Amino acid sequence: MNLKTALDTFRAEFLEKFPAQKAAIMQQANDALIEAFQSRQPIQTGSLAPDFALANAVGETVKLSDRLSQGAVILSFYRGGWCPYCNLELRAYQQVLPQIRELGASLIAISPQTPDTSLTTVEKNNLEFDVLSDVGSQVAQMYGIAFELPDYLQHLYTELGHPLPENNGTEDWQLPVPATFVIAPDGRVILAHVDVDYRHRLEPMDAIAALKQYS
Numbered sequence: 001m002n003l004k005t006a007l008d009t010f011r012a013e014f015l016e017k018f019p020a021q022k023a024a025i026m027q028q029a030n031d032a033l034i035e036a037f038q039s040r041q042p043i044q045t046g047s048l049a050p051d052f053a054l055a056n057a058v059g060e061t062v063k064l065s066d067r068l069s070q071g072a073v074i075l076s077f078y079r080g081g082w083c084p085y086c087n088l089e090l091r092a093y094q095q096v097l098p099q100i101r102e103l104g105a106s107l108i109a110i111s112p113q114t115p116d117t118s119l120t121t122v123e124k125n126n127l128e129f130d131v132l133s134d135v136g137s138q139v140a141q142m143y144g145i146a147f148e149l150p151d152y153l154q155h156l157y158t159e160l161g162h163p164l165p166e167n168n169g170t171e172d173w174q175l176p177v178p179a180t181f182v183i184a185p186d187g188r189v190i191l192a193h194v195d196v197d198y199r200h201r202l203e204p205m206d207a208i209a210a211l212k213q214y215s
Contacts, residue, residue: 003092003203007085011199014084022156029153033177034196042144042179042194049075049183050142054110054132057119062108062130065187071104072190072214073183074207077140077176079198080111081121082162086178089201090125096204097129103211106130112137112176114169135169140176145194149173182210190214 001009015023043049053063067073076093078086093100093107100107107129111118115133122131140146149157149164154173157164164173180202182191191210193202 037196045192047189048187052139057122057131074107075181076109077179112168137174145177145179
């Protein structure tokens, strides 16, 4: 099963159980975000990827340029371990991690969660790649993919048991738009996938195909 099939299957099952009124609120927020991003310019293919240094799930600092000195990098921004679509994506990348490493590349996933919360995500999904904490969404801002949840969606997320400021160790409600960047060792982005609809993700095999084309 590819990632899209897994995401679509989950979405169909979710909507069967989820109250239509709440689903409409989430769709309203997603539609508004899509419109807002029409005037945004995230990092694109051919751009130089901004460097950063962030803590991983056990508190060690990981620097993008250090990873690039060892080979290409697949950089994936996800919303958090509370997001089932993100967990499906993270597990899909874990399945193809040996193929990524065979190509001399590494995989980095980033969310605004604290290291402790990221560690829970790592353990829950049995992840063996770097999962970094972008507390305050500063790196997501550098890549042009950070946004603030509207008040009505904040209230709904709180009701659903997703108090993002608590998970993220901040007072804001910022998240990254899920995005994947494949970055060559020289720092050049060779594939950029930014989809404002959080239910859509890049297939991991497409990221691997970009690595193969580069190599």
